[in-house]
Amino acid sequence: MSDSKALPEFIEACRLADVPPGGSLKVDLAGTAVAIVRTAEGVFAIRDACSHADVLLSEGEVEGCTIECWLHGSQFDLRTGSPLTLPAVVAVPVYEVRLRGEGDATVVEVASSPTDFSPGSNAVTSQAATEEL
Numbered sequence: 001m002s003d004s005k006a007l008p009e010f011i012e013a014c015r016l017a018d019v020p021p022g023g024s025l026k027v028d029l030a031g032t033a034v035a036i037v038r039t040a041e042g043v044f045a046i047r048d049a050c051s052h053a054d055v056l057l058s059e060g061e062v063e064g065c066t067i068e069c070w071l072h073g074s075q076f077d078l079r080t081g082s083p084l085t086l087p088a089v090v091a092v093p094v095y096e097v098r099l100r101g102e103g104d105a106t107v108v109e110v111a112s113s114p115t116d117f118s119p120g121s122n123a124v125t126s127q128a129a130t131e132e133l
């Protein structure tokens with residue numbers, strides 16, 4: 001019996017050029033709303049719903065490796081989905097991201113399932129894609 005885990009499948013989400021630097025883009029990923037966020041530290045994917053109320057995170061402010069919910073101001077770490085400030089206390093799912101292609105043709109691909117941070121998982125942060133941002 002093998003203890004290796006299957007690699008997540010990746011789904012094409014958008015072109016990198018469609019995501020503004022320091023901003024985000026709402027995409028539909030097989031029926032799930034996901035915010036693709038482009039920062040100086042990489043490209044991240046986080047479910048596009050605040051865990052405090054059903055508000056789009058893609059409409060919030062991006063600062064460093066965080067996105068701030070526009071309604072009550074909770075900030076979420078884009079690497080883990082964890083809330084850094086109140087009132088939110090529950091993490092938002094994040095997804096591994098990878099970039100494919102070059103230049104204007106670069107495509108953002110997102111894992112089809114969220115990163116597993118449960119005990120026993122070896123995930124530390126959701127991987128950020130970091131090519132030429």
Ligand code: FES
Nearest residue numbers: 050052053069072
């Ligand atoms: S709805 Fe996002 S912090 Fe309240």
